[in-house]
Amino acid sequence: MSSTVTKALSLLEFFSEDEPELGLSDLARRSGMDKAAVHRMLGSMAESGLVEQQADSRLYRLGAGVLRLARVRETAFPVSAMMQPILLRLSTETGETAHASLISGRALANIATCESKKGSRVSLVAGEVLPYHSTASGLAALAYADDKLLDRVLSAPREARTRFTLTERDDILTRIEVVRANGFSESDQAHEEDVHGLAAPLFDRSGRACGAVSVSTPSHRMTAEQRQLSIAAVLRAAEDITAGLGGQRPRGYADQVAGLLASGPRD
Amino acid sequence: MSSTVTKALSLLEFFSEDEPELGLSDLARRSGMDKAAVHRMLGSMAESGLVEQQADSRLYRLGAGVLRLARVRETAFPVSAMMQPILLRLSTETGETAHASLISGRALANIATCESKKGSRVSLVAGEVLPYHSTASGLAALAYADDKLLDRVLSAPREARTRFTLTERDDILTRIEVVRANGFSESDQAHEEDVHGLAAPLFDRSGRACGAVSVSTPSHRMTAEQRQLSIAAVLRAAEDITAGLGGQRPRGYADQVAGLLASGPRD
């Protein structure tokens, strides 16, 4: 819970596409930890190459070590590479931005994206950490993941990203039930203003959710027709990615989804 | 030095392309740490998504978090993508396997590779951690890096990979002098049997080495002609990658290298 390792690694969350370099005091302020402690932690992580310090500006950034680790994992389990063409197809079919995320500890890690070609599109921050409660992807994963994950999420503080974000425990639980009844999750402007999300769960070998694939559409552009089309496309993408992961959908889920698609406007 | 964070992160070094999944006892044995300690560390790193535990086999592997971190870094500082075409050219020009590495804490992290098309070629493990003292890349980086790095390497234990590996302090220092005199480094079978390495340093904005680019040739195939050709190609690749990094070669180095190429058989 409050181990030094966890605290040190939590510092990595603050590095993003928008702020790839951060100073010591800045990191200490955001993490709420002491400057000296943060300094030692960054020093330790720099020894391992997870972060590196710019010699002149003294700013810290993610190090070459993360590239190496990603290469090792991607060589052994090529998930990003496998997802990319499926996301491309999903984005082309729907005309919108698609992305896939995997359960990564306490949060959902955005692993691969394919942006829409349209001028007006949902653009998302590469490698963003997605909360479970405020995103369609998060709810899709949560609904089919291990129950312990749901407990952990419900017992942790939840940030209200917009006025539509579900933060109450009971609201989230009923929403989870809706997701289970549908086989996919839907979320309008709960994470970002004017963004509508449709997501379907990804499964691992054990039949538990290990992530989610999602389509993000500008809210004003989400018509009933577009919605049906997107649901079908997302479910198919999820099926293909799950297969690519060597995963297995739980009993009943495949039939539920198949019935959903048959009854829809797409034949 | 012996902080818990460093010890925990050192566990990540044991995951490789060949052994992407490791058990708890195995990791404890290799790291020389207590099982209970390793268990807690892995738990902490799992919370952050750096590692994940297979539900059925209970084995640990690198987690989705490393993919996310790599994406964040690569989006902000696209080095791998920039290196790839240059490595392709280097590999094509020499007909051998090329790779680039960056200084990553106490070791050199292999970031990008391009394997030779020949049936008999040097094949290297993706994302391998390269020691400074036993590889051409390591010696090239060491010769032009911050002096503190050289001190740290010289004061740490050095493994003898082959019977040609330099482990003695004085031998390494004289070799470093040779590298500085040449502007590139050469190493025959010091890291791997039957592998000849030629490497040139990469520089950052401050003019200090931040990595190296290298060509690995089967020793028996390294003729005087091939050697001249490879030296020129590696130096040119290093120049281009340094430029792509926004780096600056130190005073004198550019002239030294230019003179080297002019006097060589390639006009």
Add this chain to the structure above:
DNA sequence: CCCTGTGGTGTTATATTATCAACACTGGTG
């Protein structure tokens, strides 16, 4: 049925870590 291996879990002495303070340095401002 032992025996050896595995992953995992307690408990206490110990050693690391958090905290606070002060330091040197920088850049901007009155």
Add this chain to the structure above:
DNA sequence: CACCAGTGTTGATAATATAACACCACAGGG
């Protein structure tokens, strides 16, 4: 020019998380 607010860094001590040890439950061979 001195001041101020900011930075990164380094010591000291007090508090606490950690390491070590033993132990447990389980799985697979011999």
